[in-house]
Amino acid sequence: MKPHLLTQAALVRMLYDPSFAQSVRAQPRAVLPELPVALADELGRIDPRALRRDVHRRERTLGELCKELPCATTLAVMEAKSVRVLLDFYASEHFHAAITDGHALVLALGAYLEGVLAEGTLRSPHVAAVLAVELGSARARRDVARAAPGKLAREAGVEPLDVPSGTLATLRVVEQHRFRLALLPAWSVASDPPALLLPPLGALQPVCAVSIDGDVSLVEIERPLHAVLVSLPQPRTRNAVLDEATLRLGGDRAAAEAALDELLADELVAAFVG
């Protein structure tokens, strides 16, 4: 990447992460070794008050990102009892890497929350389950077509997921809860908000997110279909797909073949001429 674009990326990181901006002020050349020293030094001399001029920037951006992870972020804040759990995203490696590498911030926020769950700061299985669905849907929206001669590939926007039973019901309950809160925004500062009763979660259940023009449908699917789809993380030959799917299905190759044929007929998997 050209130095001026690296400089822009560093400036954006400073705008969103005050602790990073402070580090740049303290040691610009050490914190930004990828920049020409003159530009790193200049970033280090920026008046921090100018970086804070747009006082709503962090919340506004986070609000946009949360629109794709609405239920997961709601449950995360409920468990943490603070939006800090979301704002800390800006200090995370996920945020900085997304800015530097040019990746989608929504996916970075989702990965950050997965990390928060993995380290145990958040423990709710409902957060994890709902995040898996919403993050999978976000990935499906951004999926791009894959083509490889002689191979099979998932159609763009098809994302297989494995989530506990009760996850889709949880999504509906949280969506209804958010709708109710939006009817009376004053609830956000009340000590007696309406109760949110989450349904129980059970065994893992195969689900598929399908994005068409950005609208995502979530459908429960049979295990053999799921086994084939997860065996196609990238384009592969028919035999390679069937070998892995057969293993996932306990050796039932006939089930794998039938599932693959069904997915091809339904145009969820594409076959490219070699």
Place this chain on the structure above:
Amino acid sequence: MDLAHLPRLGVGISSEPGSVASGGIDARTLDPALVHFLEYGADVARGLDEHVRGWAASGRPTTYHFLDLNLEDPDDLDAEWVARTRALATDIGAAWLCGDAGLWHIGPRDRGHQLLLPPILTDESADACGDTVLALSEATGLVVLPENPPGDVYVGPLHLLDYFARVADRSGGGLLLDCAHLAIFQRLRGLSPLTALDGFPLDRVIELHVAGGAEIEVEGLSLIDDSHGTEPLPDTWAIFEHVLARAPNLRAIVFECEKNVPGETLAGFARLNAAFPSA
């Protein structure tokens, strides 16, 4: 870029998707003797609204101001964006394309990625910007005018005007000078409003922007808010008057004021028309 044959549009007003629906000025209600064209600022995600469609359908002139291209990054100019932008501009019969030459989005054009930062003021950035301007013009068949963006922080050794002079040298094209944005830059650098205009290629200026601003304080730091109110700062008027008298190829002036009460914009439009009478 063929600048000589660009039409003289006169004085216009800015507009963005949904601005009228959210209470902004409907340009069709303004005196046509004062407001001659509409500059529509949009991104491909939002496209055209009924306001600009109605204006264009009446046969009145437009320009298309993009809000979603990082001009200092030639890789941002992908074929799909070019095709969609060209279609939008063509639909409203835009006389040319223009847009702030800065960072409109972080990484991909995606949810939550939108912002606007000025370019990094280096030779390398200016050259990249000039290359993108030229490539966009060739791809669309339309003249492309890069605009100096607003900012609270400008990074890089060049003066903003020297940066855009280099952009124009590189692209061989014209420029859009935003007088209010330049006033912001000069104030931030502690310079007088007209600093560096003597070395700026004023013959390349095709369009001017004028807008109201507000002096604000952030924790004791004095800044100018690019508020797009109806009262341009004295610095902005000083730049405008100076450039107007020395820009022989000027074709258009936009008063960026669509979010105000129509009656409060009349004095500004009258002053601009007096300074730049329609042919």
